[in-house]
Amino acid sequence: MKQHVLTTLCLLACSSLQSLHAQQIQIAGKIVDGNGNPVSGVTVNIKGSSQGTSTNERGLFTLHASPEATLSISAVGYQTQEVQVNGRKTISITLVGGEQALDEVMVVAYGTAKKSTYTGSAATVKAKDIDDVPTTSFESALSGRVAGLTVSSPSGQAGSTPSIRIRGIGSMNASNEPLYVIDGVPANSGSGGQMADYIYTSNNVMGNLNPDDIETITVLKDAAASSLYGSRAANGVILITTKKGKTGKPAVNFKSSIGFTPTWATDNYETASPQDQVNMLYQIFHDYRTSNVNKETGVNYTDAEASVYALGQLNNRFNKHGYRFEVNDPLRMSNVHILGMTDGIENREGRYYDWDKALFRTGIYQDNNLSLSGGTEATKYFSSLGYTTDKSRIRVNDFERISGRLNLTQKIVDNLEFGANINIGHNKKKGFNDTRNTGTNYFMQSRNLLWPLYWPTNYKTGEAWTDRYGSYAYNADYYDQQWDNSSKTNKLGVISNLTWTILPELTAKTVFSYDYTDMKDYLYYSAKHFNGISDGGVVHQFNTNMLKLVSSNTVNYNKSFDKHNLNLLAGFEAEKNKTDFMRTTGRGLGSAELPYISSAGKFEANAYSWGYNLMSFLGRAEYNYDNTYFLAASYRRDGSSKLGPKNRWGDFWSVSGAYSLKSLPALRENEAISTLRLKASYGVNGTLPTDNFGWRRLVSFNNFNYKGQPGGNLISNPDPDITWETSYTTNAGLEFGFLNNRITGSVEYFNRTSKNLLQDVPTSQTTGFSTVLRNVGQINNKGLEIELAGDIIKKEDFRWSANVNAAFVNSKVQKLNDHQDIIWYDPTGSVGNDTKGSGDARAQFIYREGQSTLAFYGYEWAGVDHTNGKNVYYTNNEQSGEGIFEYNGRKATYDFNQADYTIIGNGVPKVSGGINTDFAYKNFSLGFNFVYKIGGKLYDGAFKDVADDGYYWERIRSAYAFEHMWTENNTSGTLPKLDGNDLTDPQKYSSRQLHDATFLRLKNINFGYRLPKTFLHTIGFSSARVYFNGTNLWTASKYKIADPEVGQYSTRGWETPIGKTYTFGIELGF
Structure with a gap:
């Protein structure tokens, strides 16, 4: 009986299912x-x-x-x-x-928002805008994409760290970098590792992030957009959202590209021919001799005597390299004959060594990415694997990255969703000193100072030269074999979240993030290397571990009733950061075959840890009525262990609003105007000190003892009252759209005043210190941003769109301690103890109330006196008498010692931005990405060397200098004559080294072709595209000497020049 009942039930169930399916x-x-x-x-x-x-x-x-x-x-x-x-x-x-351009959903602080209802200032860059750019770091791909955002790439080294600034310079001593937030969680950024203390190369902490994993990048610029990040948001915020799975069948995507940077593909100092270089050197020695008195005759040396002396100097320097010299007549401007020595194993006459060929190569960039994505309504997934190598133009510079990511979302029940975002990465970099400092960056400096008459081997024996060539250049061909270095970074990042939809309008979300970064640096010098001779070989090993834990809990209420729309957010966040350092050194290595600490005769070790914590309460309220009137307010209260108990907590907030002018009766029915909206905001953000313990006294117990007992010494002069740097920002803008938003744009005014800036203030030396860090400075950045975009042509087979953005920024110092000027130097170089600039810094700046935050400070160069070829300087003082004369209606002198330093230029451009345009015809696409700067100056410290007037004879190699110098036959020359006597002028900071920084660069050009769908079906692909990308292929600039694209301080030195890259790629979908 039971069997009959069970059978009947099964038949009824099947019948019901068949009936349902039939419906x-x-x-x-x-x-x-x-x-x-x-x-x-x-x-x-x-x-x-x-x-x-x-x-x-x-x-x-x-x-x-x-x-x-x-x-x-x-x-x-x-x-x-x-x-x-x-x-x-x-x-x-x-x-x-509809209102697509302004109704676009974008990622914002702790959520998403429609652009049409957003009251803050933000811009979004999509994956398609940066997909094909060959870069190891996503920052470089942002150039020219966002108004007010500047990307400085000071180095062409593979794996280098670009610098990003948003709306000017906001601090003197703390960081000017924006806060980076990846998938809702603040991330570590900047440079890391300890190698920078030795060879001035470092790891890009963000280098483990694969650009191909990025879905969107949102740049938050004003207080209304960023104040929910409080004490870290004064310099703006960059929100990075990685790719996630979508409902649908599994989709496999493979993308591979290879790029080439030829050895010649760079804008670097063009060297004079070997003949011209030797002639210039002969002139210096000849001039030096004729300018001095012959003690035997009592009169100046004759041309004949000077010629003998000059030839002797040349032979003294180059005989050992296989050359000898003669002249037909003893005059200063004689042409020197370069002959070969015949007493060795080779005759080098007419042959010169190609150092560029020896030190450089064709750079090869390779990038391979494989991803799998898909999902159902309950489960969505995205996974990727990437492998990137960048063998740069420099033979001693390589970068490698392996990355993996898994983004998973899973509905546990209808109103509960779990998400996990796991990122693993490994990168390895081999580099070298890339500062602007002469004397330490031996590779690029040697490249620029190695004469073609210098050979790496002795012409008599064929053995390698190990001595210096002149004062600074080394045999890089030999010494590159006598050292090694590597920087490895391993990263594990896990972001887990749980979202509970309590009610349709009420959700709660909890996020926990684990971010661990392990950096291992290795540096080895053999006993034959100039940095290893005194130690008998030395090896350093460094280990840096960085751990960041973040817990974030938020509740969001979103409700619409009638024409009222309300969104409320409240949250609590806690963050813990810890960094562990360890350094071990071994000296006196037993064998070059064993470059390990275990083989050393002497050991050193050092280790220490530090960290800081942050606790925060936050909230936001947004309201709009009928999508016409918009109001928003946000608040965050931060507590940081970087500050003392009295100032540990800070309050950061913003208020903002907007009004849709399109709702006005006069505009409501106007079909030409699609969107017209006014918005404004005001708020307060902060910047934390970079020092974790600036408020408390620290003691070091490193190698200090008293009567055999361990002891310590003070290493910090604390200020218990140190507090946040605080920025007060006003923003006002107009957003518009015409012709159904075929044309869109915005105009925004911003004014940011940064107060309580940290500054080194003089203090009594009885404390054991000369300065103490205090909150006394003030800087103001204000300006205007303009963006204009349009779909110029929208036809079925042909489309053309364009976007132009511009930022006008005025950045000035408003307040200093006791109104006293501060002279400072480009921190990417170094300086000696002499504040007049006898060190090797690339540029000298001054903070002065009312002046630019990048004010160059030095002697004002008036040009060349065309009657004698001498440098002329304006005195900029009331001094008169011997040596002072009138020049161009102003007091001037040949002797810079009679002149005063003054502000000679401004490194902040008047306007900067980008021009982007895309064309599409059927399956073809073509895109251009231009970046530009107008106004401002750049200081070229390296040209000061290669165009030296004679102070450092071995540096004079510039073709530009040879062509433009004053001579008796070229009295209209714009550079002074070579002088063997007055040997200090070029080494002083002066406006002679300042150049117009205006340029327009084709940063990227992209051409692609998408294969027809009908063809792809036959071979089993869902999509296929081939493309070409060219980077830095064309530049227009008044500054012709070298690359006008310089670093954040608008200076140029011995850093690796940026190259031109030609990339070919393919992308396949399955």
């Missing part, structure tokens, strides 16, 4: 945009159920639904639509853009 139909659909192009990744849900799918690369989807069902169609950047099935088995749907 559903299979629907096949295609979704396209307004131009008829298929759109992938569009979510298609059956309204009222959890069933759904998404479109593939061809915009196609299939699903089973009731004939009376309603389909909900949603995609980022388009309006959500509902489509009735009405029994149809095939459906074509065209997405509606």
